[in-house]
Amino acid sequence: MDEKVTAKPGQAAIALPRRSPSQQRSRERVERMLAAASALIAEQGSDAMRMGEVAERAGVSIGSLYQFFPDKRAIVWALAERYTAESQACISAALKDVGDAEGFKSAFSELVDIYYQLFLAEPVIRDVWSGTQADKALRELELGDSRANAEFLVAVLKRLRPDADPVELETTAFLVWQMGEAAVRLAISVDREEGDRLVEAYKRMALRELVGG
Amino acid sequence: MDEKVTAKPGQAAIALPRRSPSQQRSRERVERMLAAASALIAEQGSDAMRMGEVAERAGVSIGSLYQFFPDKRAIVWALAERYTAESQACISAALKDVGDAEGFKSAFSELVDIYYQLFLAEPVIRDVWSGTQADKALRELELGDSRANAEFLVAVLKRLRPDADPVELETTAFLVWQMGEAAVRLAISVDREEGDRLVEAYKRMALRELVGG
DNA sequence: TTGCAAATGTGAGGATTACTCATGTTTTGA
DNA sequence: TCAAAACATGAGTAATCCTCACATTTGCAA
Numbered sequence: 001m002d003e004k005v006t007a008k009p010g011q012a013a014i015a016l017p018r019r020s021p022s023q024q025r026s027r028e029r030v031e032r033m034l035a036a037a038s039a040l041i042a043e044q045g046s047d048a049m050r051m052g053e054v055a056e057r058a059g060v061s062i063g064s065l066y067q068f069f070p071d072k073r074a075i076v077w078a079l080a081e082r083y084t085a086e087s088q089a090c091i092s093a094a095l096k097d098v099g100d101a102e103g104f105k106s107a108f109s110e111l112v113d114i115y116y117q118l119f120l121a122e123p124v125i126r127d128v129w130s131g132t133q134a135d136k137a138l139r140e141l142e143l144g145d146s147r148a149n150a151e152f153l154v155a156v157l158k159r160l161r162p163d164a165d166p167v168e169l170e171t172t173a174f175l176v177w178q179m180g181e182a183a184v185r186l187a188i189s190v191d192r193e194e195g196d197r198l199v200e201a202y203k204r205m206a207l208r209e210l211v212g213g
Numbered sequence: 214m215d216e217k218v219t220a221k222p223g224q225a226a227i228a229l230p231r232r233s234p235s236q237q238r239s240r241e242r243v244e245r246m247l248a249a250a251s252a253l254i255a256e257q258g259s260d261a262m263r264m265g266e267v268a269e270r271a272g273v274s275i276g277s278l279y280q281f282f283p284d285k286r287a288i289v290w291a292l293a294e295r296y297t298a299e300s301q302a303c304i305s306a307a308l309k310d311v312g313d314a315e316g317f318k319s320a321f322s323e324l325v326d327i328y329y330q331l332f333l334a335e336p337v338i339r340d341v342w343s344g345t346q347a348d349k350a351l352r353e354l355e356l357g358d359s360r361a362n363a364e365f366l367v368a369v370l371k372r373l374r375p376d377a378d379p380v381e382l383e384t385t386a387f388l389v390w391q392m393g394e395a396a397v398r399l400a401i402s403v404d405r406e407e408g409d410r411l412v413e414a415y416k417r418m419a420l421r422e423l424v425g426g
Numbered sequence: 427t428t429g430c431a432a433a434t435g436t437g438a439g440g441a442t443t444a445c446t447c448a449t450g451t452t453t454t455g456a
Numbered sequence: 457t458c459a460a461a462a463c464a465t466g467a468g469t470a471a472t473c474c475t476c477a478c479a480t481t482t483g484c485a486a
Contacts, residue, residue, distance in 0.1 A: 232433085232434090234433090234434085235432095235433070235434095236433070236434075238434080239433080239434060239435090242434090242435090273435080273436090274435060274436045274437060275436080275437065276434095276435065276436050276437065277434075277435055277436075280433095280434065280435075
């Protein structure tokens, strides 16, 4: 519960929370830290976020910050996990009781919209994601998540198209999922109108690929 | 030619080369700097690249490094520009004399393969790209590049499908292009066999969208 | 050739910043 | 009631980017 992370500057291993708050007081303080970090990331991005500033905004000392987070990235990662969990829940909920192709189409469409809205509302998510791109270990982790999400798609598709080649189905689902993430990230980078168009175009493209015209 | 870049820690404006080498000797030294940087990025990523190490490997002093590059990111960016230029040349060459749908299919396929090979061979490219994701100004720039590349696609598509809605064509081409970049980045993140499958799947999907089944 | 201005080269040191640790305070539980 | 565990603190450490005052080399006009 108190691992020594060598944390060479530059590249560090993935570090889990150093200590989880067990008292009411400290739980509240950790919440304040996360809220402060979230606000700062939304304002300027996690790269420009300064640990001292996070501590100041949260009304705690720098030492307290490091009591619960082994390093800067851990804070960003902790924020990310919340949204990851949230979106995973959305996925399984949306795809759970899909029966036919039409049902799949509307469920998929709704799913993409939810993702889009989530990304629009939470700048932290994109920030986290770009962080994972730069870091090999985190990228592997993110890739695993993405693969797991694609499995939901595969499960549904196997029901809808039992005759299809499983390997190809797997490849297609994984690709389509990743394209979806890319499409949403692209959509939030441009103005709203174009973003909406891009998301709709992605839906068409994905559905054509997954369940045909 | 000697702009003062305020370069606040954290986030800085895009800075162009501070001074271009005009003498033979300094040109060679700059090449050595770029080569050293490229090697270090390939080994550990640009984040872990230390300016001191670049200087040491290139056999120059730290001061010389900053004589020609205003900051760390400028080095990465300089490397990126070479590949950007190279790939732009590929695109226009590949798509220039496409006449019919069949010609487009093979040209597009070849184009994607070239991109894939380029990314496989040059770790720097991915690194640069992930850097642009984290930085707002660079992301805008990259997005502009991407849009320009998509225009090549649009131009060809307008010839092949003169009756199609221009706005929709534009949206589709932009999306397909971005998906292609995403697909290639994904492909180089997994093992070679799966990567190949993903790239092929992308080609199928893109071509179906662009010129029909 | 000579001499000077521009270009280039140098590395110790300034400025930031992530993170540590010795020390003090509060809470818990028996 | 009190000791141990949890928590809080912030000055200090180490790493790193980048600057700047000064030294050296090169191009070139006289």
